[in-house]
Amino acid sequence: MPPEIKTPDNFEIDQALKEFEAKDQAEQTQKVAEVEKDSEAPKVVGLMMKWSGLSQQQAEYVLLGFAIIAICISLYLLFFGVNSPKMLSPDMIQKINEYKAPTI
Numbered sequence: 001m002p003p004e005i006k007t008p009d010n011f012e013i014d015q016a017l018k019e020f021e022a023k024d025q026a027e028q029t030q031k032v033a034e035v036e037k038d039s040e041a042p043k044v045v046g047l048m049m050k051w052s053g054l055s056q057q058q059a060e061y062v063l064l065g066f067a068i069i070a071i072c073i074s075l076y077l078l079f080f081g082v083n084s085p086k087m088l089s090p091d092m093i094q095k096i097n098e099y100k101a102p103t104i
Helices: 011-040 043-052 056-081 090-098
Strands: none
Touching: 043 056
């Protein structure tokens, strides 16, 4: 916390500062209570809630969507992403058999 600044004979500012500090402390304790309440959530959901500010249910839906997208991409790459080796035609096999390597 920054060092306390003294204002000479300014009662209104001191009172407003005390009210602000009281509200800030109340908000911080409320946030701690929310975190403790949400501690029942899994760690990944908790991190998602912390980083994005979403509720637990929203964070779970976002992670579910991410998992579905990852599975879809994996299936696409598995079935369509890799080119299968092409079959050799009988003409190509005959040309390979006829090819003679140069002798040294």
